[in-house]
Amino acid sequence: MPGTLFTQVRILDCSGEMPYPGEVLVQGNRITSIHRGEPAIPREDHLVIDGGNSMTLMPGLIESHSHLSIDNSDDLAKIGMVPPEETTLIAMRYAKFYLDCGITSCISAAAAKPRVDVVIRNAINAGEISGPRTLAASPWLTVTGGLGDLRREHMPDFSSMAIVLDGPEAFRQKTRELIREGVDIIKLVISGDTFVPHAPSDSTVMSEAEVAAAAEVVHAHRRRMSAHARSADAVKLCIRYGIKVIYHANFLDEEALDLLEANKQWVFVSPNIGFTAIAAYEGEDWFTEEQVQQLGFREELAGAAEGLTELRKRGVRILGGGDYGFGLTPHGNNARDLDHLIKYCHFDSMEALLTMTKHGGAAMDMGDKLGQIQEGFLADLLLIDGNPLEDLKMLMERDRLQVVMKDGDLHKNSI
Ligand SMILES: [Zn+2]
Structure with missing residues (x-):
């Protein structure tokens, strides 16, 4: 099935693991394939969105x-x-x-x-x-x-x-x-x-x-x-x-x-x-x-x-x-509060980020399919110009948001 393939992206999967380079394929409304390292997923008829090794793909x-x-x-x-x-x-x-x-x-x-x-x-x-x-x-x-x-x-x-x-x-x-x-x-x-x-x-x-x-x-x-x-x-x-x-x-x-x-x-x-x-x-x-x-x-x-x-x-x-x-x-x-959690409550940036991703999915009773980049999860994804872990306030900068995908649909694509 033709889908959307994100290539050369920094994958911030929000499981709690640090980001890694790789590719992510979305078909229908799901993440169907994740590959770590050099490009390997066949292009086929997919729409290819290239992160140029500088952009971060993370959950919505x-x-x-x-x-x-x-x-x-x-x-x-x-x-x-x-x-x-x-x-x-x-x-x-x-x-x-x-x-x-x-x-x-x-x-x-x-x-x-x-x-x-x-x-x-x-x-x-x-x-x-x-x-x-x-x-x-x-x-x-x-x-x-x-x-x-x-x-x-x-x-x-x-x-x-x-x-x-x-x-x-x-x-x-x-x-x-x-x-x-x-x-x-x-x-x-x-x-x-x-x-x-x-x-x-x-x-x-x-x-x-x-x-x-x-x-x-x-x-x-x-x-x-x-x-x-x-x-x-x-x-x-x-x-x-x-x-x-x-x-x-x-x-x-x-x-x-x-x-x-x-x-x-x-x-x-x-x-x-x-x-x-x-x-x-x-x-x-x-x-x-x-x-x-x-x-x-x-x-x-x-x-x-x-x-x-x-x-x-x-x-x-x-x-x-x-x-x-x-x-x-x-x-x-x-996303302003993520920085407040770091500043006032001793969270590190990953812990703060999980409050609006992984834990949010669990709070919606969808922890097994929402809030992380995992195979089989719903394709709610953001492609961001930069690495949000370096400064979570980046998440408030709309011009850095190159792609917004919800349920597999591209709401925004500036690439
Ligand atoms: Zn209120």
């Missing part, structure tokens, strides 16, 4: 915390005001843009409207629009007074992009509705957050009964959950109720660290420290020094760095990318 990036339906805005009220139709167009635009950026898979971490991720995922899968492989999330479910509840006593109906619920029955019903509408992931906001004055990051605002009610429905339907869990108690609830992808996990105590380690076969931590790191040290245009101190970004980053350094040591899988689509963290800079 997997974003573990995407918000395709948010238009680089920090204002949750404004995001809430955008109608569903426009929201869908926003998500469609960024879905294509993510492929342009080499992001070939996304685990959504909340949609701005209940059905937008579902519609986008379905249209991508049907080949109607361009975009990454996508796990569709619900909007985030929060409690009265939690992150995203923008109502006040005098404006009881004001809504943001969050869905505000109280009590196990309300969580059970909404979870059933959202699964009926087709979401893959129910997103819970279990802990507080920096931006909620009466419920800071180290507090746990959702009750165990509420988490349990959502979990019961999710597990009955064999769907999955993710959670905003900055506090140690929120992380413990995640483990207890089978929440596979835990976001943030800034303030871990010894018990939470032990629990994560004991469950590392199935659980993943997606720290999303980009926003915090940028706010703490590069956010002059957004926050005054007084605000940085008042909001505690540096303490939050230090807490996260301490926890992540420990999780890395204990072999808990960390996921990269995270929370891009806000003003401070615009879409397209998703």
Whole structure:
């Protein structure tokens, strides 16, 4: 079968092994042959893409915390005001843009409207629009007074992009509705957050009964959950109720660290420290020094760095990318956090890179076919001018991306 043959490339397979020179053949949507060393795979009728011995072939990036339906805005009220139709167009635009950026898979971490991720995922899968492989999330479910509840006593109906619920029955019903509408992931906001004055990051605002009610429905339907869990108690609830992808996990105590380690076969931590790191040290245009101190970004980053350094040591899988689509963290800079993991959490560049490749594939339950260059794996591939291991920030430079292939199709080919 005629395919695409990448020749004279540096193969960075993202198994954890260092790169090696060779050739890779793609037929249909799979990697069918890998050869190490001098050219050897017969050319036949294949389209040949030559890396000139200077380019790197690596798996497409997997974003573990995407918000395709948010238009680089920090204002949750404004995001809430955008109608569903426009929201869908926003998500469609960024879905294509993510492929342009080499992001070939996304685990959504909340949609701005209940059905937008579902519609986008379905249209991508049907080949109607361009975009990454996508796990569709619900909007985030929060409690009265939690992150995203923008109502006040005098404006009881004001809504943001969050869905505000109280009590196990309300969580059970909404979870059933959202699964009926087709979401893959129910997103819970279990802990507080920096931006909620009466419920800071180290507090746990959702009750165990509420988490349990959502979990019961999710597990009955064999769907999955993710959670905003900055506090140690929120992380413990995640483990207890089978929440596979835990976001943030800034303030871990010894018990939470032990629990994560004991469950590392199935659980993943997606720290999303980009926003915090940028706010703490590069956010002059957004926050005054007084605000940085008042909001505690540096303490939050230090807490996260301490926890992540420990999780890395204990072999808990960390996921990269995270929370891009806000003003401070615009879409397209998703690989920025890889450098933060090196800078603040003692990762080496290979370990950091695996958080957006190998571990991302495993977090999507596709670890045996996604996130690495191996024979039989899905052909989501990037050809990069240079060696990303020398500086992972290179992954944000779109003009270095010579080829973007998703599912065997060439989304971009500049060779
Ligand atoms: Zn988020």
